[in-house]
Amino acid sequence: MSVAIDEINRVRQQARRICSRAEVEDALNHMAERITARTAGRNPLLLAVMNGGLVPLGMLLPRLDFPLRVDYLHATRYRERTFGTDLQWKKRPETSLEGETVVIVDDILDEGYTLDAIAAYCREQGAREVISVVLVHKQHDRSNGFEADIVGMTMPDQYLFGYGMDYKGYWRNAPGIFAVGEEHEH
Numbered sequence: 231m232s233v234a235i236d237e238i239n240r241v242r243q244q245a246r247r248i249c250s251r252a253e254v255e256d257a258l259n260h261m262a263e264r265i266t267a268r269t270a271g272r273n274p275l276l277l278a279v280m281n282g283g284l285v286p287l288g289m290l291l292p293r294l295d296f297p298l299r300v301d302y303l304h305a306t307r308y309r310e311r312t313f314g315t316d317l318q319w320k321k322r323p324e325t326s327l328e329g330e331t332v333v334i335v336d337d338i339l340d341e342g343y344t345l346d347a348i349a350a351y352c353r354e355q356g357a358r359e360v361i362s363v364v365l366v367h368k369q370h371d372r373s374n375g376f377e378a379d380i381v382g383m384t385m386p387d388q389y390l391f392g393y394g395m396d397y398k399g400y401w402r403n404a405p406g407i408f409a410v411g412e413e414h415e416h
């Protein structure tokens with residue numbers, strides 16, 4: 231998809247900051263404590279859900295001081311748009327999941343279909359336990375009912391970017407969590 235860089239800059243300028251960098255860092259600290267309590271000593275395999283899971287997992291790793299391994303998978307429903315459709319698998323994890331304690335890490339749980347399908351896949355592959363972790367859980371009535379085990383923050387029903395979450399492929403790097411203005415939501 232080609233997007234005019236002017237639009238990308240405008241979206242950032244017009245966005246509302248929902249969460250500061252310090253607030254996100256604080257949420258990451260709490261998430262790391264909960265992941266540690268749940269999985270330290272179990273030799274877990276952490277899976278980043280690319281692309282958005284890259285940032286929260288990268289920021290969690292130095293906060294987790296026990297033996298663990300890291301792999302990734304790539305599955306996407308939004309594909310750089312602001313609405314989701316079918317889940318497309320681009321890459322399955324390389325590591326065998328048989329008998330593993332698997333920790334799936336993603337940036338956001340919105341309608342729930344992405345993590346639901348990934349957790350189901352991990353179980354089908356023989357994972358011993360599957361723990362899902364998200365930085366953000368968005369609140370609305372369109373959820374499929376899937377709940378993550380560890381949630382950093384809950385957020386209102388707006389299209390968000392920053393800390394892994396993109397706007398048309400951009401601003402995953404934004405230092406905070408921002409809601410795009412309504413004029414850019416679709």
Ligand SMILES: O=P(O)(O)OC[C@H]1O[C@H](OP(=O)(O)OP(=O)(O)O)[C@H](O)[C@@H]1O
Pocket residue numbers: 279280281282283305306307308309310314336337338339340341342343344345395396
């Ligand atoms: O709960 P859901 O409504 O299923 O949506 C959540 C998913 O949407 C985003 O991924 P996206 O498909 O945008 O791909 P990305 O990770 O490359 O941004 C996000 O990273 C989650 O994986």
Ligand SMILES: Nc1nc2[nH]cnc2c(=O)[nH]1
Pocket residue numbers: 308338339340341388389390391394395396397
């Ligand atoms: N960037 C981004 N990706 C999403 N995927 C599902 N919901 C969202 C959202 O609000 N922002």
